[in-house]
Amino acid sequence: MKLVTFSHGDHTRIGVVDDAGVVDLSSAAPELPHDMLAFLEAGPAAMQTAAAAQDGAPRIALSEVRLEAPIARPPKFLAIGLNYADHVAEGGREIPEHPTVFNKQSTCVVGPGEGIHVPRASHVVDYEGELGFVIGRRCRHVSRDDAADVIAGYTVVNDVTVRDWQLRVPTWTMGKSFDTHGPIGPWIVTADELADPHRLDIRTWVNGELRQESNTKELIFDCFNLVEHLSTAFTLEPGDVIATGTPAGVGIAMKPPKLLAAGDRVRIEIDGIGALENPVIDEPEDTAS
Ligand code: ZN
Numbered sequence: 001m002k003l004v005t006f007s008h009g010d011h012t013r014i015g016v017v018d019d020a021g022v023v024d025l026s027s028a029a030p031e032l033p034h035d036m037l038a039f040l041e042a043g044p045a046a047m048q049t050a051a052a053a054q055d056g057a058p059r060i061a062l063s064e065v066r067l068e069a070p071i072a073r074p075p076k077f078l079a080i081g082l083n084y085a086d087h088v089a090e091g092g093r094e095i096p097e098h099p100t101v102f103n104k105q106s107t108c109v110v111g112p113g114e115g116i117h118v119p120r121a122s123h124v125v126d127y128e129g130e131l132g133f134v135i136g137r138r139c140r141h142v143s144r145d146d147a148a149d150v151i152a153g154y155t156v157v158n159d160v161t162v163r164d165w166q167l168r169v170p171t172w173t174m175g176k177s178f179d180t181h182g183p184i185g186p187w188i189v190t191a192d193e194l195a196d197p198h199r200l201d202i203r204t205w206v207n208g209e210l211r212q213e214s215n216t217k218e219l220i221f222d223c224f225n226l227v228e229h230l231s232t233a234f235t236l237e238p239g240d241v242i243a244t245g246t247p248a249g250v251g252i253a254m255k256p257p258k259l260l261a262a263g264d265r266v267r268i269e270i271d272g273i274g275a276l277e278n279p280v281i282d283e284p285e286d287t288a289s
Pocket residue numbers: 079080081128130159243245246
């Protein structure tokens with residue numbers, strides 16, 4: 001299934017997308033929770049109910065709805081640095097022995113089509129196309145062999161980065177967490193739909209120019225390694241989003257650098273999942289509220 005959070009009329013709720021459109025789960029299966037976090041917390045039984053509800057349900061055309069970030073506020077939004085060898089090389093670093101884990105603040109999440117801000121504080125804004133996975137079950141101390149069981153599904157993440165703020169201090173939290181710098185979507189593809197999440201082509205375009213092109217088989221620490229590693233230290237919860245790292249081709253590594261500017265459009269596509277596209281805009285005047 002492709003699980004979406006969408007708005008139609010005045011309401012935001014969850015649904016399932018297929019070729020015919022969006023099944024509104026709030027009417028096709030009203031007993032289910034109406035937001036994605038509560039739905040994921042409800043576990044496999046809720047997934048089965050959602051799958052069964054598609055049969056014969058009416059569809060809303062995709063063009064009539066607004067897709068939101070599938071999870072508006074993940075409990076945790078983690079990301080992995082330096083997880084493709086070619087990206088490690090373009091940054092002039094060594095292949096890491098351990099995953100480089102950092103936080104993105106969950107307030108930076110936006111959905112498909114929402115503007116990525118060039119903030120007032122810096123114009124050094126860069127894209128990072130990434131495979132994201134979403135936790136489906138509360139868990140700790142998960143072995144690599146059991147890791148697939150705790151992943152609800154996969155999505156596309158743009159780990160937007162303010163490079164000067166990222167690199168001028170030892171920890172990356174500030175440079176990775178500006179508001180709007182966590183586009184996620186367009187949906188969560190449930191894990192059962194992907195035969196192998198580590199055999200997916202991933203590509204990033206800026207204004208139609210191909211900037212990144214790789215395959216998730218190139219991940220140094222794959223999704224299952226990461227579940228084992230992260231859950232060694234802390235509890236993972238339904239709705240946690242982990243962005244797995246970006247391949248070579250980020251703007252800052254180009255000669256000369258090609259950073260994002262207002263008017264640009266970033267499109268990230270992962271085979272078997274979909275495409276996440278966002279425009280870049282200047283930070284509006286009214287963000288101080
Ligand atoms: Zn990244």
